[in-house]
Amino acid sequence: MTRDRDTPRSGGRLMDIVPHLILMLGVLIFAFPIYVTIIGSTWDAATIGRGNLPLTPGGEMLNNYASAWSESQGNRVMHTPVRIMMWNSLVMALVIALGKIAISIISAYAVAFFRFPLRMVFFWMIFITLMLPVEVRIIPTYEVVANLGLIDSYAGLTIPLIASATATLLFRQFFLTIPDELVEAAKIDGAGALRFFLDVVLPLSRTNIAALFVILFIYGWNQYLWPLLITNSAEMETVVIGITKMIGNGEAATDWNLIMATTVLAMLPPVAVVVLMQRWFVKGLVDSEK
Amino acid sequence: MQRRVIFDNRALPYLLLAPQVAVTLIFFIWPAAQALWQSVHLQDAFGLRSQFVGLENFQAVLSDPNYLETVKTTIVFSASVTVLSLASALGLAVMADSKIRAASAYKTLLIWPYALAPAVAAVLWMFIFNPDIGILGRALNNLGYAWDYRLNDGQALTMVILAASWKQVSYNFIFFLAGLQAIPRSVLEAASIDGAGAVRRFWTITFPLLSPTTFFLLVVNIVYAFFETFGTIHALTHGGPGKATETLIFRVYQDGVVNHDLGGSSAQSVILMVIVIALTAIQFRFVERKVHYS
Numbered sequence: 001m002t003r004d005r006d007t008p009r010s011g012g013r014l015m016d017i018v019p020h021l022i023l024m025l026g027v028l029i030f031a032f033p034i035y036v037t038i039i040g041s042t043w044d045a046a047t048i049g050r051g052n053l054p055l056t057p058g059g060e061m062l063n064n065y066a067s068a069w070s071e072s073q074g075n076r077v078m079h080t081p082v083r084i085m086m087w088n089s090l091v092m093a094l095v096i097a098l099g100k101i102a103i104s105i106i107s108a109y110a111v112a113f114f115r116f117p118l119r120m121v122f123f124w125m126i127f128i129t130l131m132l133p134v135e136v137r138i139i140p141t142y143e144v145v146a147n148l149g150l151i152d153s154y155a156g157l158t159i160p161l162i163a164s165a166t167a168t169l170l171f172r173q174f175f176l177t178i179p180d181e182l183v184e185a186a187k188i189d190g191a192g193a194l195r196f197f198l199d200v201v202l203p204l205s206r207t208n209i210a211a212l213f214v215i216l217f218i219y220g221w222n223q224y225l226w227p228l229l230i231t232n233s234a235e236m237e238t239v240v241i242g243i244t245k246m247i248g249n250g251e252a253a254t255d256w257n258l259i260m261a262t263t264v265l266a267m268l269p270p271v272a273v274v275v276l277m278q279r280w281f282v283k284g285l286v287d288s289e290k
Numbered sequence: 291m292q293r294r295v296i297f298d299n300r301a302l303p304y305l306l307l308a309p310q311v312a313v314t315l316i317f318f319i320w321p322a323a324q325a326l327w328q329s330v331h332l333q334d335a336f337g338l339r340s341q342f343v344g345l346e347n348f349q350a351v352l353s354d355p356n357y358l359e360t361v362k363t364t365i366v367f368s369a370s371v372t373v374l375s376l377a378s379a380l381g382l383a384v385m386a387d388s389k390i391r392a393a394s395a396y397k398t399l400l401i402w403p404y405a406l407a408p409a410v411a412a413v414l415w416m417f418i419f420n421p422d423i424g425i426l427g428r429a430l431n432n433l434g435y436a437w438d439y440r441l442n443d444g445q446a447l448t449m450v451i452l453a454a455s456w457k458q459v460s461y462n463f464i465f466f467l468a469g470l471q472a473i474p475r476s477v478l479e480a481a482s483i484d485g486a487g488a489v490r491r492f493w494t495i496t497f498p499l500l501s502p503t504t505f506f507l508l509v510v511n512i513v514y515a516f517f518e519t520f521g522t523i524h525a526l527t528h529g530g531p532g533k534a535t536e537t538l539i540f541r542v543y544q545d546g547v548v549n550h551d552l553g554g555s556s557a558q559s560v561i562l563m564v565i566v567i568a569l570t571a572i573q574f575r576f577v578e579r580k581v582h583y584s
Contacts (some may be wrong), residue, residue: 025398036418053425107306110304129314136542184295193299222409230523240521243413261411271405274402
C-alpha cells in the first residue's frame with residue numbers, strides 16, 4: 001500500500017496507540033467466542049456441563065473429535081455423524097457454487113453477445129430473481145419441490161438456490177468490457193460463438209469465477225432455512241442444521257463437548273476458503289454487490 | 291449498453307439461457323405466483339378446497355395484534371442490527387485504514403467472521419452467554435445480575451441483536467475499507483494543511499464521501515436483518531421466550547410450516563416481497579444515479 005505513506009498525520013507515536021487498541025479490541029471480540037469453543041472441544045462433557053470450563057486446553061480433544069466425526073451416539077444425545085453432515089454440506093456448497101457460476105456465465109454470454117427476440121424479457125425475468133430471496137417465498141417453493149418429489153434429495157437441496165441474478169449481472173457487466181475488436185478478430189479467424197466462449201471468454205473470466213466461487217461456496221455452506229425445510233432424514237442433514245439439532249433444548253445434560261467439536265469442524269471449510277482466497281473474495285464481494 | 295459486434299445464431303442464445311430460465315420459472319416465478327394466489331384464497335384444513343376471499347387474509351394478518359407486535363420486534367431488531375454493525379464496522383475500518391503497523395494482519399483477523407453461518411455465530415454466542423455453561427452468562431449471574439435470555443424478553447432480544455450484528459460487522463468492514471481507500475489523499479492533505487484535525491477531517495470530508503457506501507450498506511444490512519437472520523434466531527431463541535424475538539420472516543415459517551395456515555403465511559410472504567422489491571428498487575435507482583455521475 002504505497003498510498004499509506006501520503007496519509008496526513010496528526011500527532012506522533014502516541015496517536016498510533018489508539019487505532020491499535022481499538023483494532024485489538026475488535027479482534028478480541030471476534031476471537032473470544034471461537035477461542036472458548038475450541039477450548040471447549042478439548043474437555044469432557046461433564047466439565048463443560050457443570051459450567052466450570054477452564055480457559056486452558058483439556059485432554060479430551062482427540063476423543064471428542066473422533067466421536068463427533070464418526071459416531072452417531074454421544075453419551076446422552078443421538079446425532080448424525082459429522083462426517084455425513086460435512087459431506088452433505090460440501091456437496092450442497094459445491095453444487096450451488098459451481099451450478100450458479102455455470103448457468104450464470106452462459107446466460108450472461110447469451111444476453112451480451114447475441115441479439116434475439118425476447119432478449120430483454122429473459123433478462124428481466126432473471127433480474128427479478130434478485131428481488132425474491134428464498135426466505136420470502138419459502139412455503140410455495142417448498143410445495144413446488146415437494147410436488148416434484150425432490151424432498152430429501154441433493155437436487156431439492158441445491159437446484160432451487162441455483163439461479164443467480166447477481167452472478168449473471170456481474171458476468172454481463174464484465175463481458176461488455178471485452179473489446180469488439182477481439183470478437184471481430186475471432187469471427188474473421190472463423191471462430192463460432194462456442195469456440196470464442198471456450199477459448200477467449202472463459203479464460204478471461206478466471207478471476208471473476210474465482211471470486212464468485214468463494215462467495216457462493218460460503219453462501220451454500222451457510223444455508224439454514226432451506227435445508228431445515230427440505231431435509232427430514234438424518235442422512236441428508238447439513239452440518240449447520242446438525243449443530244442446532246444437537247443442542248436441542250439446550251439443557252445442561254447435553255454433550256456440549258461434541259457440539260463444540262462439531263462447531264469447530266463446521267467452521268473450518270468456509271473460514272479456510274475466506275482466509276486462503278482473501279484477495280479474490282474481497283474483489284468479488286466489492287465488484288458484485290456494488 | 292450494447293455491443294456493436296455480435297454473433298448471429300438463432301438457436302444458441304436460447305439454449306444458453308434455457309437452464310437459468312428454467313430454474314427461474316420453476317423455483318422463483320411459479321412459487322411467487324402461488325404465494326399471490328394463496329394470499330387471496332382460503333383453504334380448508336386438508337388443502338382440498340379453496341375459496342376466493344379477496345384481501346381478507348391481508349386484513350386478518352394486519353389487524354392481528356400479534357402480527358403488529360412482530361412488526362415492532364422486527365423494526366427494533368433490524369434498526370439495532372443495522373446501526374450497531376455499521377457503526378462498529380466504520381470505526382474499525384477507519385482505524386485499519388490509518389497509517390499503522392500490521393494493518394493488513396488486523397484486516398485478515400477482522401474479515402473471517404464473514405465465513406460463519408448466522409446459525410453458527412448464534413451457537414458461539416450461546417457457548418458464552420448460556421446461563422448454565424457460558425463463561426460470561428455465569429459470570430453475570432455470579433455478579434448478582436439475573437441473566438437468562440431463555441426467560442427474559444429483553445435479554446433475549448439483546449442477545450439475538452448482538453449475535454446478528456457481530457456476524458455482519460466483517461461484511462460492512464470490507465466495504466468501508468474499500469470506500470476509504472477510494473478517497474483521494476490530496477483532499478485530506480489539503481484539509482490537514484489548512485489545520486483541520488483528524489476528527490474534523492473525518493466528519494467534513496471522509497464521512498460525506500463515504501455516503502454512497504453507507505447508503506448501499508444500509509439497504510444490504512436491512513435486507514440481512516430481515517431475512518438472513520432466521521438462522522441466528524432459530525438457533526438461539528426459537529423466537530422465544532413467548533414471541534419476544536419473533537421477526538417477520540420467523541413468523542412466515544412459524545405460521546406456514548408449524549401452524550399450516552397457508553393463506554395467512556402467503557399473505558405475509560406477499561407483504562415481505564413488497565418490502566424486498568421496494569428496498570431493491572431504492573437501491574437500484576440510487577446505483578443508477580451514481581453511475582450517471584461517474
